[in-house]
């Protein structure tokens with residue numbers, strides 16, 4: 001087994017989800033710390049907050065791979081009596097680095113959207129919105145695919161709850177409408193309802209749906225099921241398993257841990 005540093009691990013990761021796949025202006029990459037030091041344990045998480053940083057320190061990780069960039073907006077100051085400042089301070093004090101892969105991981109083959117489509121049992125997958133073509137291969141946001149059997153919107157909403165492991169969903173559309181072609185776009189898909197409709201989806205599964213966007217979807221006869229933003233947690237297992245396999249092939253001495261911290265801020269009553 002070969003001991004490796006952060007660069008070598010991120011190089012493996014970026015062969016799968018290269019930075020160039022990301023949407024313009026998305027602050028991906030290394031956020032805190034440095035890659036030029038040895039790493040034998042990596043924690044994979046959807047979000048980075050102080051509790052996740054505590055978990056990383058406790059479980060011996062020195063690198064975090066996160067989906068949501070912790071410094072999404074540029075920091076004007078780092079005040080260590082605020083939650084974000086304390087989080088950054090802890091990372092630096094414990095030589096813990098944080099790397100974010102956001103829209104590049106949404107878009108990558110086998111990334112967040114493919115993982116969600118797989119959980120929903122969709123086949124014959126196509127991209128909802130193409131973002132680039134690299135050496136003849138298409139890349140883009142969202143996936144549309146076919147369910148193995150038709151079901152009503154009502155039944156589909158229950159199916160989504162079960163498959164994506166959420167206690168509740170919101171839905172837009174006639175509950176008796178038959179669903180077979182399903183679009184899925186992890187995170188906030190408000191901008192993609194027309195693209196999903198053009199891709200032929202009967203329903204779009206996406207999070208953070210706005211009131212007026214829900215009305216727009218209704219007006220073009222597109223059903224929507226909103227299971228929330230936190231369903232992107234599928235990336236925790238997906239990234240950890242893929243990176244474990246890739247690093248084993250290279251005989252790298254590194255372990256990928258899956259964060260156990262629930263970062264869903266909502267509860268349903």
Ligand SMILES: [Zn+2]
Nearest residue numbers: 186187188232
């Ligand atoms: Zn997200």
